[in-house]
Amino acid sequence: MLFAKPFAELVGELEKLPGIGPKSAQRLAYYLLQQSDGQVSALVTSIIKAKKDLRFCSSCQNISEADQCPICLDGARDQSLLCVVAESRDLYAIERAHEFKGRYHVLHGLLNPMEGVGPERLRVKELLSRLESGMVQEVILATNPTIEGDATAMYLAKLLKPLGVKVTRLAHGMPIGGELDYADSATLMSAIEYRREM
């Protein structure tokens, strides 16, 4: 290849990022070279700073600057209600709706035996130790309605129910504003199965 070595190395590093293929990596590397030193150093600094200053909340495992995150420190949030999500971005998705007033627990992944992700790779131990205090009365399993999400929810339900805590799962059904015509069959079947009386 005719790429200069530092360029090839940069492309190689960028290709490791999720969702970045060889073409995008080349495009990004090329873009970075065309930016001013100041712009590139802003990016580099933000990566270094985020990596240095951020940790995972000792309680809910969400991304946090301090030992405990603002949600866990917020006394107004219901401690009896715990919403379990796979990733921080799922937490932010729920927060954006401004409806849920309980607390969270971030698993940092979903069970995936095919890729060797067992319960020990998720923050399950931390979840169990949070339940020990007896404050939590209901755990909402808010993992994605995918094979891995369902398997993880099923696994956690089996684990948590014997502890005497109420375990619930997000409802499946038609998205608000969705059209029957465009819904996939699995969603439609779910919407029919869990139909509500009016």
Add this chain to the structure above:
Amino acid sequence: MLFAKPFAELVGELEKLPGIGPKSAQRLAYYLLQQSDGQVSALVTSIIKAKKDLRFCSSCQNISEADQCPICLDGARDQSLLCVVAESRDLYAIERAHEFKGRYHVLHGLLNPMEGVGPERLRVKELLSRLESGMVQEVILATNPTIEGDATAMYLAKLLKPLGVKVTRLAHGMPIGGELDYADSATLMSAIEYRREM
């Protein structure tokens, strides 16, 4: 927003990259936080190193580690034939075919009056000064067959022809292995217009 500040800043910097929207930026930031310090520092180092060690070849303007790139330094390459491309990645695309034995000139963009990109933003001055020596006999305008690519080629042709140099453009037509059925009309019309005698 509930994002910790260093996280929000990192997302903001990543969003500036081409082709990276808010969702991808969050995903990338999240991914970086989950990587080891070593992996993140490999990425950061490669960015800094590329930015520090790479420059643009003083002759063809391609990405280079030295003042002149390996292609310009290669005495075996035909100095009378100059292929003008918009970006380095176009140069690499042509090099991958292992057929072209001339030299290149990278414009670093295409004319785009709507976005304020005039000839002074491209490496046109450098192209003109390369022609002064009289070594170059033919300039192949290998810009993309798009509105901007065609406009740039047209502009350069007008500029170069009075200098007594032969100016050519990449052929348009059916891609090798393509099916008429799937070709767009503009390509088909071009293939008919520039048909060759057999």
